[in-house]
């Protein structure tokens with residue numbers, strides 16, 4: 001039976017969509033109109049009470065899934081794909097959790113900074129600290145690719161972490177105002193760039209982005225999609 005993916009162009013659903021496409025899994029994509037408050041609608045909140053994308057409905061599960069990393073792990077386990085062999089399970093878990101609770105979480109704090117401060121004057125110092133953290137994360141990830149002898153985050157094979165990381169690095173170049181991680185700064189990490197170049201050439205990645213209205217070098221020279229709203 002087919003999955004259902006709730007999405008808005010270039011939102012975190014794109015990570016899940018890349019994996020669905022990569023595994024050639026059947027799914028229906030239902031657009032949530034972010035500009036018209038679709039994520040706050042009663043209908044959508046029944047799927048994710050946080051009002052966040054993505055949501056994946058797996059007919060074999062008793063509840064809808066949310067949280068990008070949880071969905072990725074569920075798909076990787078259900079289909080025994082896009083993950084390293086069992087002896088490297090810890091590698092998958094630690095980096096998937098890092099991407100979710102550190103890199104993605106810090107990017108969210110940059111994208112939605114005003115939600116994280118009590119006063120306007122706290123905004124600038126918060127953003128400065130987050131910029132520094134994102135830079136540190138890139139250095140850490142670059143070193144990890146080297147340590148695993150790449151070209152991917154966990155080693156020679158692409159996996160769910162790579163799609164998540166690539167989308168994060170794409171968003172970081174575009175949002176909130178193209179300055180979370182300027183492209184020129186990202187270019188200083190050759191292993192990350194090589195990974196992004198390899199991923200953006202995969203047919204499944206190109207198809208996933210095309211379905212959400214984006215094309216070209218989606219990771220190394222990204223452009224805003226039509227109807228962008230992070």
Ligand SMILES: N[C@@H](CCC(=O)N[C@@H](CS)C(=O)NCC(=O)O)C(=O)O
Nearest residue numbers: 011012051052053054067068069230
């Ligand atoms: N922790 C969540 C974060 C998802 C997230 O940030 N989704 C964004 C779209 S990229 C969203 O729905 N933003 C709307 C909002 O925060 O109000 C996950 O990993 O799925």
